[in-house]
Amino acid sequence: MKYIAKKLITLILTLFLISVLVFLIFQVIPGDPVLSILGTEATEEKIESLREELGLNASLPERYFDWLSGVMKGDLGRSYRYKENLNEQMAVSRLVAGKLPVTLTLAGMSLLFIIVLSIPIGILWGGTKHKWLDALLNVLAQFSMSVPSFFLGIIVIYFFGLIMKWFTPGGYVSYKEDFSGYIQYMIFPALTVALPKVAMTARFLRNSIINQLNADYVRTAYSKGAGRTRVLFLHVLKNAMIPVVTFIGVIAAEIAAGSIVVEQVFGLPGIGRLLVSSISTRDYPVVQALMLYIVSAVVIVYFLVDVLYRYIDPRVEE
């Protein structure tokens, strides 16, 4: 409990630091938000009133806490580019809220595929005595790791969409309209994201298992009369999974940030595409919000990995 509390405090401090950094970065970026919103032909009066309204005349710490309390309440400012209606800029929170569920679904489903597929494959791979199976899995893994993701996406669309007809390429439906149709469609981009990571994770687990099979405690288990299967599942697996948990954590953090390429190939309205377009149009409030999300997601995933560690490795102490 003490361990988790300690990690939680670290997490909160890190998130605080991140918020300061993300805030400061967008203070030093050149460009006047007021001019970006109103355009260069605005009147002096209008500029001044918007400055006041946006709180730009306050001191830096004041502006930070103002911004932070807004963020806490879900107010992330307004987009420079997107308009709600003729008079109002769109709220960043609304903009992101529309896209974030797609990215989170994609990340969650990919992670599920990665865990469900890579662990059995890794066990099979690490535990096999057959040279041919080892070689076969190696070729398959090399292949799925080396194919660029846009191409892998095309292969998935071609095979599952056009040949097997399991889904309609480009037929994305929003979760608000048809949830089960949405999930069915999302399977295929998630598979595309997952495949190379499945290969990486399975290979990592394989190496970890082979490493552990040489450990002294394995010899002890055999000397008690344990058979190979028992040794593999009861003794080796838990020990071999310890580094794999970290590995999966790194991957989870990576996919939580969204995959621009896969979103593009499958026509998904996720934050990956939003991020790219916002950077190119200098829609800083949106970029800021997305940065805040991505960095926080990474830190939170690492926190969860730390907590999980506590349960699988008894040697982890305060």
Place this chain on the structure above:
Amino acid sequence: MLEIDNLTVEFGTKKVLDGVSLTAEKGKVLGIVGESGSGKTMTALAVMGLLSPDARVAEGSSIQLDGKELIGLPEKKLAAIRGNDIAMIFQEPMTSLNPTMRIGRQLEEALRLHGQKIPSKSWLREKVMEALKEACLPEPEKQYDRYPHELSGGMRQRVMIAMGTICRPDYLLCDEPTTALDVTTEKGILELINRIRTEHNMGIIFITHDLKLLRGFADKVAVMCKGKVVEQGSVEQIFNAPVEEYTRRLIASIPDRQHRRNVKAAGAEK
């Protein structure tokens, strides 16, 4: 009787054991002594059938347990013998236990594996507790739920001994069980092994590179050098009248002045 006859083990073309012949008896201690790399561990692993897959046991080698040949036995049958008829404890108490499994569970496993009827969970726990107490592990109730890293080296070696003897095997192979421990702990472990031997009439093969440990303990000593048994005899014979120059050097490396004098005298007589 556990009879090793003409045991030869090769890694590729390298012979690590060359015609080793030894006999261990129930209730007796056979000491195997030799410098590092002389093939002591290989001998024990061969008996357990736990040599690495790239080791080859040569034609004509034999290991018999009460007249039953062990070499060439299928893995299933070997597994039934391991821990049940012949058990082994290892040199490295720090790494020989599974770091992510509780002590109690690791001992339980030995019982579960050998098909004894397990009437209840509490029976299992009782049996484990008995074995831990017999091994003189302090506060066995507490250690039961602990993980190996929470125990000292000496305590872990006691756990290994409890685990090795919980199924009452006929033979216990001890591969330098005290090398990693300090002198006081070493003494306790030796006393423990000796006590269990007398209580259960167990045959002990005690491997060491330290000849003096075998005095007053071993009934018979085999001296190994470069994969061969170069000398065999009672402890007195080996100590007082070593035939081989190699054995004399082993004795001479013991930091005990009285002994070195004895050895010199024995050498001079020749």
